[in-house]
Amino acid sequence: MCTYISTSADIDASVSLGHNCVIQDKVKIGRNCEIGNNVVIHAGTVVGDDVFVGDNTVLGRQPRSGVTSIRKTGEQPPLIIGNRVVIGTGVVIYAGTKIGDECMVADLAAVREGCLIREGARIGRCVSLECNVVIGKNTVIQTGSHVTGDTVIEDEVFVGAEVCTMNDKYMSRRPEVSLRGPYIGKGASIGSNASILPGVRVGRDAVVGAGAVVTKDVPAGEAVVGNPAAPMRRRTSLGNEPTDKIDG
Amino acid sequence: MCTYISTSADIDASVSLGHNCVIQDKVKIGRNCEIGNNVVIHAGTVVGDDVFVGDNTVLGRQPRSGVTSIRKTGEQPPLIIGNRVVIGTGVVIYAGTKIGDECMVADLAAVREGCLIREGARIGRCVSLECNVVIGKNTVIQTGSHVTGDTVIEDEVFVGAEVCTMNDKYMSRRPEVSLRGPYIGKGASIGSNASILPGVRVGRDAVVGAGAVVTKDVPAGEAVVGNPAAPMRRRTSLGNEPTDKIDG
């Protein structure tokens, strides 16, 4: 087996545990969980019931800033994972984060410290959530998207693939200026490969077209497309349907 | 060694196997393969001859849907890998997929269930292929591109880096509508960071410029650029050469 389990870990007898795992001090794993091979679970992590964790995944690691990093984070409280969560293969999730019931975090995604992922949210393959991100209930973040630090995404939002969000208007030239992530309102849809600039607010049920570069706030219910993004005035063949169509 | 090998696995005596591997039931590995360290090969996976598998790679895992996933996939037949295939480090490939002879799948790529990757295709670093994708012979998908579910890419296609394809015109707002991936014809070239919208057909030998947002079908041999993409009418300095130049 070659699995190492700390004597202070609390693993329910019903848990299935793969080969070559490392379960550190005071980790708690609930009932009927299925943990893959080569999984590392760091000290204090709490895993709920009926959770699936794929091979080669690392849960609850502490942040470790580089010498030249501007934003350094200290010791975090343990990672907490709810019930009926599915976590993929090769995933990295930091300490200081909470993942609600029935969420999914797909293969090769990275979730940093201080995030809150609410019930039923789905984080796609190769997505990165930077620190202090909030993801609302049943929100979907598709493959390869990058959610920058301090972004808030409300409930029932659709974020397509390879969407990029920003929080630093001055691109590191003014480290004294505070960083500000985007805010995405409930029910909004962000098309794949869109870029959302620092501090931009996308209103409730707004639609951002695929590949749009959103430099200004988008009012609730409005649809924007293009680079820079501008309101969509009539029915077009863009494939990004205006609001009336989508809600119809 | 700490490698676990199921007694029902069939591994040729010529295979070189790393440390801390997990080889599950009925896995078959052909002659002269070189398998790295910390590799997990799930039940039933068939690996051909002269295959290289990098460290920390996971082959043949079954899909595992989240509680709120719209598209749930059942138990898949085993992953089948041909001869002289090179697979990188930290790769994840699902059951239910077939990989032809002489293909390459680079580091940290993820390939889901139901894919067919034909002979000589090269899948780049950090690429994700979603379910039921077809990749043609000698086609190249460069680093970080996202190929959405049900996409068909014919032979000899070049897909640059960070290209994004889509299959859901309604961005999750109409789950009852069927999803439709793009179709890319033989010999087409898709520039890096292009976005290809749901159901779009790119014709044979067509060229999509870097960063283009392709919202409509592209006729065979045509070159399109921009957001939204439009035909390129004359020799420009775009760096995305029109067809006559490229074929010249």
Place this chain on the structure above:
Amino acid sequence: MCTYISTSADIDASVSLGHNCVIQDKVKIGRNCEIGNNVVIHAGTVVGDDVFVGDNTVLGRQPRSGVTSIRKTGEQPPLIIGNRVVIGTGVVIYAGTKIGDECMVADLAAVREGCLIREGARIGRCVSLECNVVIGKNTVIQTGSHVTGDTVIEDEVFVGAEVCTMNDKYMSRRPEVSLRGPYIGKGASIGSNASILPGVRVGRDAVVGAGAVVTKDVPAGEAVVGNPAAPMRRRTSLGNEPTDKIDG
């Protein structure tokens, strides 16, 4: 412990080593390093003092070309890592690369052979550096960006998230033509999700807006935005401030 250490490896007594590691022949690890679990360090790799390496990371692997790869690389000299370097979880770094003191390489990043990463540079999560890339001192490459082969990025450059660089003007149609990566001058800022075409030179202190598609050289100190990118003539609300503002 299940850690394998070659008898020819030279590991300082002060090193903390995780479970299930593989340390191959002639690896040298300096003082006070902290190596995670499931880490593989390939033959000959040299790790300096006070280095942190996260779980499931692979250091110093040799390149392995696919059968149909155009660019094949031979055996590389060992990977060399300086002092006070922080390397994340699930990272892959090849042989033939040098990483200077006080650099950071974040989770799930991939760095190929022949790269030179100079002192204090930070390579973000899920970034891929292809072969023979130079990254200057204190330069930052944010999450998910793709730096193509032979790119040179000078000191103090900011590259945002999901930036895409290219080196093949003919998109694989003319394999006889030599590849040419971009050149990014000292102090330049590249906005997130920008695309930089093959051989483009971005001058010193130039600014490329988020989502811009840069097809031509950008003079020193100039700011460009849009698709295709064009100079920014006046104060706009693009969120990508012109040079005078940024330097102000």
